[in-house]
Amino acid sequence: MVPLLGLNTEELRTVAATSGVQAFRGNQLAEWLYQRNARDFDRMSNLPPAFLESLQKHFIIGRSKIIITQRSTDGTVKLLLELSDGARIETVGLPYSSHYSCCVSTQAGCPVGCGFCATGQSGFKRNLTAGEIIDQVLSIGEILKETGNHGRGRVDHVTFMGMGEPLLNYDATVKTLKLLNNELGLSARNLTVSTIGQVPGIRRLSQEKLPVTLAISLHAPTDDLRHQLIPGFVRWTVAEIISAGRDYVSQTGRRLTIEYCLLNDVNDHAGEAQQLADLLQGLNCHVNLIPFNPAEGLPYTASPPQHVQAFSNLLAKRGIQVTERARRGADIDAACGQLKQRNC
Ligand code: SF4
Structure with a gap:
């Protein structure tokens, strides 16, 4: 059975046409999948019964099962989701004063193996x-x-920062970016792809004409x-x-955003702050x-x-724009991969 979720409107129009109904039924199907969050065919009341019957024979919707929902006192929501083959992944919802963000996983587990990440281990x-x-969004x-939480009650920013390295799953990542943009109407500017530094993927993404x-x-x-922190990912130098x-x-x-996870007495000394500032001189980044x-x-x-403050001050003094991300969801299994680790 083929999942419908993941197909764009054009592809759904083709599904409709090959099922013997008018192509515009594919637009209605897209609306059920992406705007109305349908989890079963029975809800699709405006589709002809013969079309629904044909869909049920050949397709599944493709939604995951929510296994655990954790809610933090700061509003962060973390879900453990089970996929059709039993693989389990995490996704996180993060409310901010101006928007609501969802942090998605792109792989079940991660082949990169960062030494400071529960998923990597x-x-x-x-x-x-x-x-x-x-589906995570x-x-x-x-x-x-x-919960009626947050203004319009919809996700308006998506960050690809959950489990996995998005650029090692390039095609699905780019297809999802386009679906979020075209089917869910999210601005490309509100989509962030985070990479550990997969150079060919960065170069390919820059050619996609998607201003993410x-x-x-x-x-x-x-x-x-x-190399010490990310021993399995030594292919590209910092300079590259x-x-x-x-x-x-x-x-x-x-x-550009440069993410820097501060580890006590490992990468948080004044020397590393100076080296980072040297590296980023003249680059439009924060x-x-x-x-x-x-x-x-x-x-x-x-x-x-005090280390965080000193590191931040030093970068700012060297003209580098710097922000400190607030810790979110500290009272739930906040680190990426933790919730899955405890429940698999
Ligand atoms: S930090 Fe990201 S890239 Fe590194 S192991 Fe964890 S999920 Fe993979």
């Missing part, structure tokens, strides 16, 4: 399909509607330190990654300092506030 199962990625959207924000998870200003980031900025006109979320079995601790 739990191995890699498989790539997700575009349908399985957009729809699932968080359902929770928003149920690119975030590079750098975490270290030198090759030696990066930043060069690809510079080209992305010039191709798309978008400001540095997002991320607080480390400790998880069982990981050999790192979070930088204390």
